[in-house]
Every structure is written in C-alpha cells, then in structure tokens.
Amino acid sequence: MDLFEVITIPFMQRAFLGSIMLAILFGLFGTFIVPRKLGFMADGISHGSLLGIAVGIFIGVYPIIFAIILAAIFGFLLARVNDYGRITQDGLVGIFLAGGMSGAIILLSFMPGYRPELMSYLFGNLLSIQWIDIYGLTLFFVLTIILFRMQWRSLVITTIHTELAYVINLPVTLSKYFLFIGTSIALICGVKLLGIILVSALLIIPVLTANQIGHSFKSTLIGTQICGISCSFMGILFAYILDIPSGPSIALLLVCIFLSAYLYSNVKKHTQGVKI
C-alpha cells in the first residue's frame, strides 16, 4: 500500500491532522496531570460525558457540544473541590462517572432501534471525523497553546512545589482551573478519534513512556510528544489497513511502546547496577 495514496484520502487527512493536534495537547496536559496522580480523572470525565453524547443523539443535535459543556462543568467542579470541597477529587470523579454513564444508558434505552454512531463514540471511528471537527479542534488548539505559554511556569511550579508557587505569587488558582477545564475539553475533542473508553490512553501513556527513558523535564516533554504523535499516526494507519476502530488501534500501540520503554529502562538500570 502506498502511504502517499493513504494520505490523499480526505477522511485520513482529517484523522491525521486531528491526531497530531490532539497528541500535542494531550502530551502537554498529561505532563501535569500524571505527576499529580489524576489519571483516573481522565477516565471519569470521558466516561461521564457519555451523558452529553446521549443527550445530543436523543434530541438530534451535534452530540460533542453537549459532552464538551458537561466535561467543562465537571472540570470546573473538580478544580473547586481541590480547595473548598468536603469530598475528595477521586470521589467526585467516581460520582460523575457513575451518574453520567447510567444517565446516558437510561436515556439511550428510550431510543428505538440500533444506534451505530454510538459505537463510533465509544471506540473511535476515522470516518466520523468531519472538517467541522477539525476547525473546532484547531481553534481550541491555538487557544490552549497560547494559554499554556502564559501559564507554563505556574503549571510547572504548582506541580512540583505548590507552596512555593503561592509564596512567589504565581497565578496558582488560574493555572489549576485552566489545567482541569482544558484537560476535560481536550478529552472530549479526542472522543471521535479514540472513543470514550480509550481516550485517556493518549493522555496518560505517552507521559509514562517518556518517564521511563527521559532524564530531565525537557527530554520527558519531547519524548511525550514523539510517543503521542507517532503512536497516533501509526495507530490510524493500522486502523485503516486492518479496518478496525482507531481507538483500540492507537491505545494498543501506546501500551506496546510503553512496555518496550519499561523493559529498556529496567534492563539499562540492571546493566548499570542500579537497584530498581
């Protein structure tokens, strides 16, 4: 199969374009989400947002819009709980996940007939990505990159030493809300490519993979981006060639790369005589 030929297919172009932007965004958000041990949050947001998808399908309006609104509200609440709530963050994630999923399933059960688009939202589908999705994603991508540029130091310091961030008057609260709401929206943007079930893989696994090999913050950040972009690209290609859903294809590739990096890291440590 000619790779050039594949790239000229319009739906593959949309998938490649979308995946590159998503991999970059997920890599940046994941760099701050994973060290804070908030990986479970990604699953909760994506799964709970199925309710938004179900509402959209039920009333016949673009479902991603409702999912984004729901996810953004949840991201906001999650950031707020961090400071003022009487329940823990993972507790709130559990409530959102259970509430969203059950609400969605009950709503969908009222709809007669088989809903094939639902499978696309659950596991991702290359064909489901339209140009309107790419335009919306591009706008979100540009805005997010600008905000990352503005909040970068605050995000880094807050992640490694929150108290120092307060002492040196960095906008800790603002960067926290940006991180939580931004991650929530990004996850929903990735639903059409990876699906609700597996979208968190692109947020978490590239960071963990880069952590196995990277020695510094800079090298880990670069490694995360390389891992995310290359796995997304190859995953889409495999999905097209093997005619399988894109979500599992990308996620499985990410897992394989992680295992390879993990093995390499451990073998290297043993070789150097460092205790694991």
Place this chain on the structure above:
Amino acid sequence: MSSSITIKQFTNENIVECQDLSIVLDRVEVLNNASCCIPRNALTFLVGENGSGKTSLVRSILGLTPTNNGVISIQNINGKAPVFGYVPQKIEFPKHLQMTVGEYLQYSANVPIKQIKTTLQQVDFPESHIEKRITELSGGQIQKLLLAAELYRSPDILFLDEPLSNVDDASERHIIDVIMEIKNQGVTIVIITHDWQMISVYANHVICLNKNIICETSESCICRNSLSKINIQTIQKATPDPNSVHDGYCYIQNI
C-alpha cells in the same frame, strides 16, 4: 489563602506584626490569641516544643495557612509588598516528574543557565549533581537546593524551617555564613530551629512558642530544650533597652 493579612506602611521597626492570632487545623487549636512581631533586617529565631505551632505561624504569615482570628500586618518596602522567601523543612517532589537540579533552579527562581553553577556553589551544593533528578536528592541536598533558589530570588524576608536539620557539619558552617551575609545585606531572616547554640550566638530576636501561646508575659514563658530550661524573664533583664520588650513576644539581645 488567609483573609487576615494586611499590608501597610509602619512607622516602627517591625516588618511583620501578628496580633491575637488564632489558628485551628483539623479541629486542633494550634495557636490561641498569640501576638508577636518580626523586626526588620534582623535575624529572628522561632523556638518551641514540637507541635507548638512554629511552622503554622510562619505559614500563616506567608498566606499558606488560613487564620481563624487575629490580624497579620506586613510592612511595605519602598511602597511595595515585601518579597517573601520560604524554605520548608521537608518537601516531597512528585515521583513521576523528571526534573534536573538545573531545571528546578531555572523554573523556581528564573536562574539563567550560566549562573546555575554559582548559585549552587553558594550553598555548598555539589557541582556534579546539576544534572541529577530532584527526586533522587537526599533530604540535605533538597534543603540546599531550595535555599539556593530562594537566595537567588533575593527576598526581603526569608523564612527557613529548620534549614540545617539534614545538612552535614561541613555544609552547616557554610550555610550559616551565607545566612549571616545576606542578613548583613539587609534581608530579614526568620529561622525555626531547636539549635540553642546557634540561637545564643546569632540571635537578634527570639520568638518563643510555649504550647499554644506565644509568650504572653515574661512570667509565663519558659522555652524548653533538651539540655536546660531557659527562663525568658531572666534573659529579658539582660536586654539593654527594657522598653523595647513588648507583651506577646520574647526578646533576647546581646546574650
């Protein structure tokens, strides 16, 4: 975080004044109507038994711990709020964030790459560890790194929570010299410690926390240490200017 902090222009020599401060954490009263002050350009030691509220007092002044009652007043410096520096006793860096010592200094204190080596030399931090990950550092090395970052930021008031607790003897002398040097440059320094020998040599001012109360009167104030009991009243008699002694804090000078 705390709603009771006010920044104002003082006419006296105190850079920080705490009045009737009460702090309750997890339903436990840490401080009860305590008052104290931190004189400007002086080396103040904060002493007291474990759990007496030393760290909570410092964190309240920094705005990291909310107060339940009382007022913290902070003096302006040249019309601006003073720059705070803080080195906590202990910090755990997230294990899943790979960051080198050099990168930490770049992010935390905006230290240019060319000045990383000299910044670390100032606190006797081994040069060979610049590329080492911060998660691999020992407790003493972390304290030195945090101190190096804070020194580079040139704060007006520097709070050090037991800065020498994990540091080896060779580095201890070096760090004390650095602290005295920046104090002589006009930086106000507040150190939490149990090291009475250091206090007796270097203290300009001592705040003694006795249980929940910052010495309200000289009669009630006894600071305990492992070797002996020091009655603050006796020390206050040695103060050259008795009028400078106020209720609410203990004063030691020229001891």
